[in-house]
Amino acid sequence: METWIETRKRPALDSPTAIVGSQGLRSVGIVAIEHLIDTWKGELFAEMYSSRFPVVYQGVPYAGVPGLPGSIITEEGTVESPRVEFYSHGSFIIVKGYNPDNMGQYAAGQAVVEFLKDLGTSRIITLGGFVHPGAAMDPVERRISFCATDMDQLKTMEEAGLQVYYTGPFLGFSALVLGLGKEEGIPGAGLFGQTVPYEENPLLPDPPAARALLEVLARVLGADIDTSGIPLPEPVDIDEELLEFFHEDSRDDDVGYI
Numbered sequence: 313m314e315t316w317i318e319t320r321k322r323p324a325l326d327s328p329t330a331i332v333g334s335q336g337l338r339s340v341g342i343v344a345i346e347h348l349i350d351t352w353k354g355e356l357f358a359e360m361y362s363s364r365f366p367v368v369y370q371g372v373p374y375a376g377v378p379g380l381p382g383s384i385i386t387e388e389g390t391v392e393s394p395r396v397e398f399y400s401h402g403s404f405i406i407v408k409g410y411n412p413d414n415m416g417q418y419a420a421g422q423a424v425v426e427f428l429k430d431l432g433t434s435r436i437i438t439l440g441g442f443v444h445p446g447a448a449m450d451p452v453e454r455r456i457s458f459c460a461t462d463m464d465q466l467k468t469m470e471e472a473g474l475q476v477y478y479t480g481p482f483l484g485f486s487a488l489v490l491g492l493g494k495e496e497g498i499p500g501a502g503l504f505g506q507t508v509p510y511e512e513n514p515l516l517p518d519p520p521a522a523r524a525l526l527e528v529l530a531r532v533l534g535a536d537i538d539t540s541g542i543p544l545p546e547p548v549d550i551d552e553e554l555l556e557f558f559h560e561d562s563r564d565d566d567v568g569y570i
Contacts, residue, residue: 314416315362315423323357323400327434329533334409334485336374338507339515340441341486343522343542344529345408351538354399354406360423364416365394372514374484379413396424396485404535405433409485421488425496428489435465436493436500438486439529441507441521442478452544454524455506461494465501472532478504503529519543 333345348354366379373379385392399406405428412420428436442457457477460466482490482502490500505525507518523542530537 314364315360315419317358317360317423317427319358321355321357323355323431325400325405325431326403327432328400328403328405329435329437330405330407330428330433331437331439331529332407332409332486332489333439334374334411335515336484336486337441337443337514338510338518338521340505340507340518340521340525341439342408343517343519344439344505344525345406347522347526347539347542348537349399349406349408351541352399352401352404352406354401356397357400358398358427360396360398360420360427361393362412362416362420362423364412364420365410366413367394369411369413373411376414376417376483378415381413396420398427404533405431407489409489411485417485417488418492421485421492424489425492425498428493429496429498433493433498436490436498437529437532438490438500438502439525440482440484440486440502440504441518441525442504443507443509444478444480449506449508454521456524456528457504457506458501459490459504460501461490461499465499469501469532472528474503474528474532477506501532503532 333341335342366381367383367385368380369377371377394410396410397408455477456474458469458474460469490502493500503525505521507521510516519542523539526537526539
């Protein structure tokens, strides 16, 4: 079996909202989801494994690249297998995602969506990062962009005071869950925290972007999320080339990525 889910305990949930994050641009989504699990003390109730979950990738994991199969993770002397984790907290399901290799993306995404559908999930919200040349980058305050699967979700985001700062590709596990969820009749939205790309290490965490993202998520959900454990951004010196890149006039042909 290529992909399978092991359920520890099926939680009692009534039309829950699923919040999904995985490793991506500057690790904004995974930092946010791990903080959410910690602060909400989420209860682990299921795990998904796959033969398409590598530990070593031949490129950036969220870009849908090949990986080296048959691998495990060792941390502090213990052994773990790559997996997707499902946590419950009140009326929420928190999904800590994992990027499959290029041959296993749709199978893994579909398995997650079918599991969420079986649990009665009423909405999916995915978390990630974005960069866009036409949206000015403030070293202290980060903008939050969004996308939505339908007009009702679009209106919900706009009523929460959000704007669209990014249009373009949305890559990786979280993107597939959102898109395949739409195909299965589960509405949803993506929330993206603005960050600065770092070519030498695209996964280098940007905690301030994750903090800004969680503060907006709390408003969208009408829930309490303590972000005090995530450091605030500090004013930084940005070289002239980067400053020009982020403050140039917005154009229709601007291209960014998530």
